[in-house]
Amino acid sequence: MPQMAPMWWLTLSVSFNIIMMMTMSTIYFNKNTKIKKMFKMKNQNMNWKW
Template sequence: MPQMAPMWWTMLFLMFNSMFLLSNMLTYFIYNINNKMKFNKTLKNQMNWKW
């Protein structure tokens, strides 16, 4: 396997990091998950103890 220059390693590193961040941002902003209402309902149900 041929060796790469250090500048090419940094460019490869930056390219993969930017693709990773872009994919994370896309999945975060595309999917709109409304768990706030579900979380509050389950929290109220869990706290209703009858001893």
């Protein structure tokens, strides 16, 4: 069935794009929370007494 090939390529490309966007968003939010935790830890350790 050669007439079905464009539909399969379309579904494959759309699913690939959705999966890629989901992984990028999870990586972004995971790094964002790690950066916030590191920033809080650094602020807590900066209580210097001169």
